[in-house]
Amino acid sequence: MKLTIFNIENWKEIGATLARNKTRTFLTGFGIFWGTAMLAILLGGARGAKDMLMRNFDGFATNSAIILTSPTSLPYKGHQKGRYWNLDVTDMERIRDAFPSLKTVTEQYTSSGVSFRNGKYSYSGDVNGASPEYCDVMAPTIYSGRFINQADVSLERKVAVVGQKIVNELYPGDPSPLGKDILVNGISYSIIGIAGQTNEISLGSRIDESIILPSSTYRRAFRRGNTVDIIMMVAKDGVKISDIEPQIKRLLFVRHSISPNDLSACDIFDVSEQFEMVDNLFLGVSLLAFFIGFSTLLAGIIGIGNIMWVIVKERTQEIGIRRAIGAKPSDIIVQILSEGIMLTAVAGIAGICFATAVLGIAQYLTTNEISTPRFQMHTGQALIIMVTFIILGTLAGLIPATKAMKIKPVEALNDK
Amino acid sequence: MKDVNKTYPGAVPLHVLKGINLEIAKGELVSIMGASGSGKSTLLNILGILDNYDTGEYRLDGTLIKNLSENKAAEYRNKMIGFVFQSFNLINYKNAIENVSLPLFYQGVGRRKRNLLAMEQLEKLGLADRAHHLPGELSGGQKQRVAIARALITNPSIILADEPTGALDSKTSHEVMELFKELNRQDGITTIIVTHDPGVGNQTDRLIRISDGVIL
DSSP, X not given: OOOGGGOHHHHHHHHHHHHHOHHHHHHHHHHHHHHHHHHHHHXXXXXXXXXHHHGGGTTBOSSEEEXXXXXXXXXXXXXXXXXXXXXXXXXXXXXXXXXXXXXXXXXXXXXXXXEEEETTEEEEEEEEEEOTTHHHHBOOEEEEEOOOOHHHHHTTOOEEEEEHHHHHXXXXXXXXXXXXXXXXXXXXXXXXXXXXXXXXXXXXXXXXXXXXXXXXXXXXXXXXXXXESEEEEEEOTTOOHHHHHHHHHHHHHHHTTOOTTOSSSEEEEEHHHHHHHHHXXXXXXXXXXXXXXXXXXXXXXXXXXXXXXXXXXXXXHHHHHHHHTTOOHHHHHHHHHHHHHHHHHHXXXXXXXXXXXXXXXXXXXXXXXXXXXXXXXXXXXXXXXXXXXXXXXXXXXXHHHHHHHHOOHXXXXXXX | OEEEEEEEOSSSOEEEEEEEOOOOOTXXXXXXXXXXXXXXXXHHHHHTTSSOOSEEEOEETTEEOSSOOHHHHHHHHHHHEEEEOTTOOOOTTSOHHHHHHHHHHTTTOOHHHHHHHHHHHHHHTTOGGGTTOOGGGSOHHHHHHHHHHHHHTTOOSEEEEESTTTTSOHHHHXXXXXXXXXHHHHXXXXXXXXXXXXXXXXXXXXXXXXXXXXXX
């Protein structure tokens, strides 16, 4: 038996039939085109949106937590409730010693509304004090120069890492004023680095709009003694900070004479929980996109089946003629199926191309100088969509094709 | 054809052919006449292997045609029978030459050869200048001649024509009948014409009358 699928004559016949029935071909093709495009756009869009949101976390250690203090809410050991208390350097050292599962324990100091000057230019913003370990928690983007190092801290160097935006304001026309001086609260510091941040998480103001000094330098300049504003921790891989949270609180409460039952005196803000939440949210969004996309695809396929059904109905007489002049049932089924497959393939490829263009535009519009969210599909992904569609389209065409095959030439010829 | 019976099943089974005995020799031009409901269309369908019969025997060119598979029936129809219908039954989105060559497509003949043979056939019937016209652009007589060309292209054993002049005016009818006679006389093609028009029936060599499922 000759293999009809590989017969060039057959494909010519199919091409001619499709070309002669332009409206029908177009309408069927459009359904498939739209289905493929929708699925591809939704999948790509969900991924792009996730990338855009994940951009907010860029450079921030996800397995980290921050300790913040609030006034006590219970009286304890002779202290009134509503007492203000501060974390201090000893707390930090104790936590570091007591919990080896923490990779980093570091501090941050913040003063707001500090004035910065360079000659006639002035600006007002936050000053932070930080150690080199700060980078473990939240890696700033260093545009030029370097971040604070251990020597800066040990030697209490009068150096500063300056936010990009401050540089723009205070040193107009000089994109990289490294080594120049900047006045912070009237004290002169040498600029060692210019920094910014890509994520949207900030403790206080954004790095772009603040100045970071070595922790020791900060303590002296702002007369902070032993206290620290917040303690930041990064856990080792596989360790959940929420598991050791009660022990950390107990340690702090004992040291600062706070009732062990006080629920509001100390807040441990677990970033991993937030991160997990966003991750779950996007798992949901991806599932939703997949569900909607798949539904569209299914609707498209049912559409193909439906249109093929109508086509078979509409062509009953033609099929009868073909049968009368010698077409075998298999010739008819191959013809109807091949027409469907050819249409699906051509329209599907057009749909993928359209989706690629749309996603490309989306990607172009959301790209900023820092990062590019990935909206585009992988070639493999596009191929899977295509192949799925062709297979399902073939299956959908099978029912009408079988019906066409069963048409008796006599009945078909009388069908007018 | 020996004692062919055909009953359509149903709530009231319809016995349409009641023992048909018929022999048509090679090269004959015969017509089958009968009123509507007489069973002539059923007879034609069985002759054309478009329908099965229940009992009896039908031999075409010595081959027993009985209980054939769909594939076998299609093959025999393609090779042994040429159909001409009252309503022409051309495929309306294919031009004359494509319509004529379609039976050869199902024989697996290549496009070039198909078109060559189809063109020859159209030339023979004086339609060479209409080869690339769609059926909608042809007159009734031209359409019927295209249909006859399609019936002839496979060199069939018989031509079966079902009311071939039913949709044509008297002048064109006459031309089409002349064509059938000429084809029969010159090429010796066995032709069976089903009609209810005595004017058509009288032009054939033999007139077979059928009434109420039996041959008179």
